[in-house]
Amino acid sequence: MRADPGDQRRLLELQAEDTAAAQLERRVANLPINQRIVALSGDLTLVNDRLVDRRTRLSDAEAARQKAEADVAPVRQRLERDQRRADGGEVDARALSSLLDEIEHLKVRVDNLEDAELEAMEALEQAEAELAQAEAAAVSAEAELSRARAERGVMVDQARAEMAELRRRRQAVAEGLPADLLELYEKLRSRYNGVGAAELKGRRCAGCGLEATTADYDSYQAAAPDEVLRCAECQRILVRS
Ligand SMILES: [Zn+2]
Secondary structure, eight states: OBOOHHHHHHHHHHHHHHHHHHHHHHHHHTOHHHHHHHHHHHHHHHHHHHHHHHHHHHHHHHHHHHHHHHHHHHHHHHHHHHHHHHHHTOSOHHHHHHHHHHHHHHHHHHHHHHHHHHHHHHHHHHHHHHHHHHHHHHHHHHHHHHHHHHHHHHHHHHHHHHHHHHHHHHHHHHTTSOHHHHHHHHHHHHHTTTOOEEEEETTEETTTOOBOOHHHHHHHHHSOTTBOEEOTTTOOEEEEO
């Protein structure tokens, strides 16, 4: 294939734009913020699971408190009623003695049930505090995740703008290049890891990094300037400077 040496050199500019675009794509795919978003999403799931657990605990604690309250009420009423009867003086001595025994027994029972009620109230307060803590953690985990997403959004927008600029410049470089040269370049670029054209620097191909053998180098030197050379090692278009 033959092509104007100037067009051949423009392939290197085209290659530079394509390489920059590929690097930009890799950079966006490997943004550290992506990892961070994955980690923060995991954190948020854990925090939300804990929140559900704390809500369940609170509702259990509330049920336990209601039960403790319900347990003590009838015993207290009975104690009050017995006390009124004993104070009323309308029972005979034998009945009074057994009534006073029952009153003593009921007092102990009420004390125990009130202790249980107090414990249930303390447990409820504890559960409320733990729920408040879990809610605060969820709010902060959500905020952190949305901050990270917003940060990533800004980076992606910047990358998109950069990419648009690269595409615009690439198009300007590609315009006017002969179709067959461009086609060969694209074919080689897709086949050889994104690099279709490379400069011959001294005796070394910048595409594969290998130094030409003396025979190959001599043939490069002997070729007409408009002959499109290919690296004997990597097959890429070899552009003389
Ligand atoms: Zn090469």
